Amino acid sequence: xxxxxxxxxxxxxxALTAAGCGSEPGxxxxxxxxxxxxxxIGVQAPMDGAAAYPQSGYGAQAAEKYVNEKLGGINGRxxxxxxxAGDNSPETAINCANEFxxxxxxxxxxxxxxxxxxxxxxxxxxxxxxxxxxxxQGIADALPAGQAFYLSGPLETSAxxxxxxxxxxxxxxxxxxxxxxxxxxxxxxxxxxxxxxxxGITVSPMYTPTSNMNFNVMAATELSGNPDVAGLIALxxxxxTGLIKALRTQGFTGTVFAGSCSQFVTDLGGQAxxxxxxxxxxxxxxxxxxxxxxxxxxxxFAAAMDAIDRGDEQSARSLYSFGGMVDLAKIxxxxxxxxxxxxxxxxxxxxxxxxxxxxxxxxxxxxxxxxRPSSCSHKGIFFEVQQDGSLKPxxxxxxxxxxxxKVPAAA
Numbered sequence: 309x310x311x312x313x314x315x316x317x318x319x320x321x322x323a324l325t326a327a328g329c330g331s332e333p334g335x336x337x338x339x340x341x342x343x344x345x346x347x348x349i350g351v352q353a354p355m356d357g358a359a360a361y362p363q364s365g366y367g368a369q370a371a372e373k374y375v376n377e378k379l380g381g382i383n384g385r386x387x388x389x390x391x392x393a394g395d396n397s398p399e400t401a402i403n404c405a406n407e408f409x410x411x412x413x414x415x416x417x418x419x420x421x422x423x424x425x426x427x428x429x430x431x432x433x434x435x436x437x438x439x440x441x442x443x444x445q446g447i448a449d450a451l452p453a454g455q456a457f458y459l460s461g462p463l464e465t466s467a468x469x470x471x472x473x474x475x476x477x478x479x480x481x482x483x484x485x486x487x488x489x490x491x492x493x494x495x496x497x498x499x500x501x502x503x504x505x506x507x508g509i510t511v512s513p514m515y516t517p518t519s520n521m522n523f524n525v526m527a528a529t530e531l532s533g534n535p536d537v538a539g540l541i542a543l544x545x546x547x548x549t550g551l552i553k554a555l556r557t558q559g560f561t562g563t564v565f566a567g568s569c570s571q572f573v574t575d576l577g578g579q580a581x582x583x584x585x586x587x588x589x590x591x592x593x594x595x596x597x598x599x600x601x602x603x604x605x606x607x608x609f610a611a612a613m614d615a616i617d618r619g620d621e622q623s624a625r626s627l628y629s630f631g632g633m634v635d636l637a638k639i640x641x642x643x644x645x646x647x648x649x650x651x652x653x654x655x656x657x658x659x660x661x662x663x664x665x666x667x668x669x670x671x672x673x674x675x676x677x678x679x680r681p682s683s684c685s686h687k688g689i690f691f692e693v694q695q696d697g698s699l700k701p702x703x704x705x706x707x708x709x710x711x712x713x714k715v716p717a718a719a
Contacts, residue, residue, distance in 0.1 A: 338369070339386040340376030346388035347381075347647050349636070350408035350436075352427065353419035353629065357395035358518035359487050361544065364419040365391055366618040367629030374612040374630070375637045382641050389417075389633070396489065398426030405430035415652045417636060418458075419629045420444045422491045437653045441632035441667075442466070442588050443682070445491060446498075453674035453681035457656045459632060459664055460588040461687070462680040464715045467499035469586050469688035470565065472710060473702060474537055475507040477584070479563060482537035483530035485551060488515040492542070500541065502716040513541070521547055527554035539565035539583070545623055549575045552583065568624045573697050583693045584702070587624040589631055589666040594691055594699035598666075599706075605631075605666045631665035659684065668707045677712050686710050 339346070353365035368389055375387045390411055392404035405427035408416050416431055418424045418440035425447030431438055438456040442465065443449030449462035474482060482504075486492045496513045504511045514529055521543075530538045538555050540548060548569035555564060556579040564583040566572060573580045573593050585591075590598045595606045609630055613619050618626070639659060643651050659672040668689075674681035687707040691699035 338373040338376055339388075340373070340378075340381060342376055342381045342384060342386040344381075344385040346386045347640070348388050348390060348411060348413045349633070350404070350411070350413040350416040351389045351391045351419055351629075351633075352394055352401065352404045352408075352416060352421045352424060353391060354396060354421045354423075355391075355393035356400075357397070359396045359422075359489060359544065361420070361625045363545075363621045363623045363626035364421070364629050365393065366613070366616065366621050367626035367631075368417065368419055368633050370609075370612040370616050370618065370626070371630045371633035371637070373615055374608065375634060377615075378608070378612075379634075379637065382637055382647070383643075387633075387637055394421045394423055396423055398423050401426035402430065408436065409434045414640070414647050414649060415439055415636070417629070417633060418443070418448060418456075419632075420625060422489070424448045434649070435653075436649045437656060438682075439632070439636055439652075439656065441628040446494070449680055449682045451682055454653055454657055456682040457659075457672050457684060458682050459635060459670050459672075459684050460667055461685045462677055462683045463495070464499060464677070464680065464712070465588070465683075465686070465688060465710065466568070466586065467495065467503055468710050468712065468715055469690070470541070470567070471500065471503045471507050471509060471511075472688065472714075473584060473586065473690045474509055474563075474565065476702075477563065479509065479536040481510045481512070481533070481535045482539075482565065483512045483514060483533055483535040484537070484539055484541045484565060485514045485516050485526055485530065485543060485547075486541040487518050487543060487547075489518070496541070499715065503714055506714050516543070516547075518544070521550060523547075523550035523554040524558075526551055527558050527560070530555070531558060531560055535562070537563045537565050539563075540567050540569070542567050543569065545569055545571040548572045552576060553579060570622075570624045573693055573699070577697065578695060580693045580697065581695045585691050585693065585699065587627075587689065587691070589624070589627055589664075590689070590706070591624050591627055591666075591691075591699065592622050593693075593697060594701070596698045597700045602666050609666070627666065631667060634665045635662070679717070680712075686712055
């Protein structure tokens with residue numbers, strides 16, 4: 309029944325878009341020599357289009373190879389990913405969902421795809437759980453308990469975290485860039501602005517096209533209001549680097565907020581110093597200041613990316629997918645018997661005090677974030693870029709508790 313329904317829905321989606329229903333394969337020769345039927349996990353990643361983050365897919369591919377070659381797979385069976393490249397259109401997300409249903413995947417990993425919401429009706433109808441490191445659209449992460457699981461928290465975590473750290477640093481005004489998309493406007497209007505107002509911060513958003521960005525004009529626009537903080541809410545990695553370089557070139561010596569960007573630190577050297585970043589995990593540049601066990605995990609991540617010839621793509625986004633997929637593989641390795649959507653869902657609901665890969669300890673009991681039962685955490689971590697290019701946690705303890713009560717109830 310699932311297969312026929314998927315075919316009908318896929319045909320309808322094709323009529324709406326030129327994009328096909330094909331999914332990209334996982335990394336080549338990634339089974340690690342394991343035998344047995346593969347455990348198939350769908351992965352939706354924003355790899356195509358103007359607002360693409362291909363690193364999100366690379367991280368999942370690296371995790372597939374790492375799980376099979378270094379962790380022995382899932383109960384001795386190889387992990388296999390079905391990678392579907394999103395392009396920021398709901399039609400493609402629908403196509404991906406239909407592909408996953410047709411392929412009978414055990415679960416779908418949301419690699420921080422802003423259009424995952426369009427896939428939700430299809431996946432929930434098929435009772436396929438959605439699992440991710442973090443939500444990027446406020447739809448899948450708002451599902452009832454047991455339908456979705458986000459290890460580091462929902463979309464609101466990023467908004468609350470960014471305003472929380474600016475408040476702790478004593479900042480009152482911020483000019484921040486974000487890509488010009490409908491989801492960006494919703495994110496700023498529903499979350500950033502109400503939270504900022506609650507904390508006494510005035511945020512001036514600047515919406516920018518996803519391509520052909522004029523960084524000098526963007527920087528001049530932000531600085532025209534003499535803000536305490538300049539920078540961005542979310543941009544592609546090259547956009548982060550270009551904007552921050554322009555801000556420093558134009559003489560801005562105040563606090564730069566760089567969201568979850570990471571590659572600018574290497575690209576800009578000393579110009580990156582003093583910037584504040586808000587990833588969800590301990591990232592590669594934080595290794596020197598990370599706990600010993602996290603340092604080992606970051607070494608494993610680097611080696612895994614090198615193993616698929618993507619060593620130059622070690623960004624926060626690739627780490628989110630890598631860490632999330634590794635955690636998922638470990639969690640479902642505890643299943644005895646058939647691994648299917650039902651048993652994966654049960655395994656996820658039983659996660660308690662689980663130490664994630666380079667992340668916080670999580671519990672997926674549906675009670676970690678009011679109104680967001682998909683959330684397995686309410687913690688955040690923030691770093692300041694040092695002169696040597698390393699990242700030092702703003703709080704010496706690393707992860708801190710966030711206060712979800714600051715998020716508007718309607719969000």
